[in-house]
Amino acid sequence: MIKVLSGVWPLLLGIVLIMLGNGMHFTLIGLRGAIEDFSSAQLSIITSGYFLGFLSGARFTPVLIRRVGHVRVFAALGSFMSAGLLAFPLLTDPWVWTVLRIIVGFCMSGIYVAAESWLNNASTNDTRGKVLSAYMIAQTLGIIGAQYLLTFGDAATNVLFIGASILVSLSFGPILLSATPAPITEVAPPMPLRNLFKSSPLGTLGIFLLGSIYATQSGMGAVFGAQIGMEAGQIAFFIAMLFAGALLMQYPIGWLSDRMDRRTLIFGAAALGASACILSMLTDYNQWWLMAAAFFAGGVTTPLYALFLAYTNDTLPAEDMAGASGGLVFTFGLGAIIGPMVTGFAMEWLGPYAFWLVIGLTFVTIAGYALYRMTQRAVVPVDDTDSYLNVLPTTSMVAVEAAGDWAIENAEQEAEAEETAAG
Template sequence: MINVLSSVWALLVGVVFIMLGNGMHFTLIALRGGIEGFSATELAIVTSGYFVGFLAGATQTPALIRKVGHVRVFAALGSFMSAGLIAFTLLAEPWAWTLLRIMVGFCMSGIYVTAESWLNDAATNENRGKILSAYMVAQTLGIIGAQGLLTLGDAATAALFIGASILVSVSFGPILLTVTPVPAAEVTRSMPLQRLARSAPLGTVGIFLLGNVYATQSGMGAVFGTQIGLSTDQIVLFIAMLFAGALVLQYPVGWLSDRMDRRILIAVTSALAVCFCLGGWAAGENQWFLMGAAFLSGGVTTPLYALLLAYANDSLDPTEMPAAAGGLVLTFGIGAILGPLLTGWAMEHFGPFAFWAYLATTFGMVTTYALYRMTRTEATPVEETDSYIGVLPTASPMVVEAAGAWAAEQGEEGPAS
């Protein structure tokens, strides 16, 4: 493992710093928005703006890389993102923040595409799984660490926004000084959604719904905490718990995934998530029950996303995986745009605890559809399934495609004992 990490350490260090800055800004939006008197609906629109930009960046960045190269794209997007983070403090208006979030989302997505193309180029078929797993851990630790940094300042001032900007700027040092350019990123044209839904219905519908869930948790979780009167320390702990659970639950879900009917595991995992969300709803303002609900409900989101990707790959021919990767990322992105908007509307009309009700409803839809699909098709024999690999919901089409190819190859060798 040490030999594997030695080739990508600079990239992983840079990614941690990027996620520290981006993770700070996600929670800061809700904290500062609450101070400025933004409504849940206004903050939901601001949150969705990020995912609009993120989706656009995933599709447009490969063309930019082909024109000017990885280094220039990476440096330019980083500069724009760093400037955008500071600009939030200059004009506290929902429309201005929405535009800035679109820009930051575009830049962040482009940074992912560029960094992940370097990562993919540095990997071989033998070590790709370990490198992708290390990349997932680096991203998650960055997001969790960002919450701790928010306790060092006051969201009412510009200091934390400036700190997030500095972290993003610093992150490019180890990457640009050590990583060499690679061939231009090539992302296959996305498979039409109608065709994707016919080929992998559960994977497509499930990933769309998980887009709703992930964007709601990451973008509206802090809004929920603000509206029920949690302190800043409690809010950042709540957000950290949403992501910390993934580090603990990723392995057991992956282990089970390679040894049983994935549809059953999808249904059971999402059904448990419904229970966790209902527990959060019933917890009221009890801090420790809220933290437990966040840890468990957030913890199953990332493994469930990777599980749905693995099941989608089981339904596809290997030649279809490159095009399907783009389609699945697009499907997730559409869900991520809609999730905060619907949650914000619900919180505006029914109160802040509609946050949990919306999550429970969405997870319940995943459970119901998984059970329905079990009545329509026979289970794929375990020995014929691809291997599971942890992939974050924010992964670019390039990583989704690479993970699918690796999983297919490993699946031919059978699950690890």
């Protein structure tokens, strides 16, 4: 593993720095928005703006890269994002913040596409799985570390926004100085949603609902914490627990995914997430129980994303997997745009604990639909499934397609090894 990372560590360092800055900004929006007396509904629209920009960036960045190249696109988008982070405390208006969030989301999506293209180009068939795993860990650690950095300043001032901007600017150094010319970024066109739903109803509906959960957790979690009277440090710890759970639960769930009916595992993970939400609503503001609920509710969200990708691929021929993955990523993005707004308006009407209510009901819907689909389609034998795709909701289609290619190659190698052993 050390040998594999020796060639890509500058890229991974740059990713950590980007995630530190982006992770700070996500929580800061909730903290500063509460200070500015923005309503839950306004903050939910601001949150959804990021995911609207992110979805747009995933669509248009490959076109920009083909026109002017990876380096120029990465540098330009990074500069715009850094400037956008500085503008938030200077222009404290909810509609201006929505526009800024769209811009930051677009830039962040483009940065992922460029960075992942370099990372994919720097790996081989033999090392791609390990490189992708290291990339996912670097992303998650960056988000968790960002919450710790928030304790060094006051969200009411400009300091933390400036710090986030500096971290994003610093990330350019290791990435641009180490990046080699990358191939033209080509991603498969997404499969039409009608065809995608026909091929995998559970994968399509499940990942749409999961998009709403992920965006609500990451975007509205700080809003919830502020509304129930948490201090800034407690809110930062609450958000960190959402992602710490994802980091620690990804691999056990991935291990189980390759050894059992994935629909059963989807049901179990969603049921665990729903139980955590119920726990949070019954604790009467006990913060340690809230942290435990965040750990488990956040802990199953990221693995479920990878599970839905892997489960959908199980039902498709290899030539359709890239298009299906593109369709799923797009569907996830639609859910991520809608989910925070539904939650924000629910919090406006029902109070802050509507945050857990909406997430819990969404988990219940996923679990119930997984049970229903078990009665509609025969189980795919474990030996006929591809490897679990260790990818995060924050990645672009470049990483998703690379993970899919690795899964196919891994399955082919295992089949060849079995044939050789049998012969």
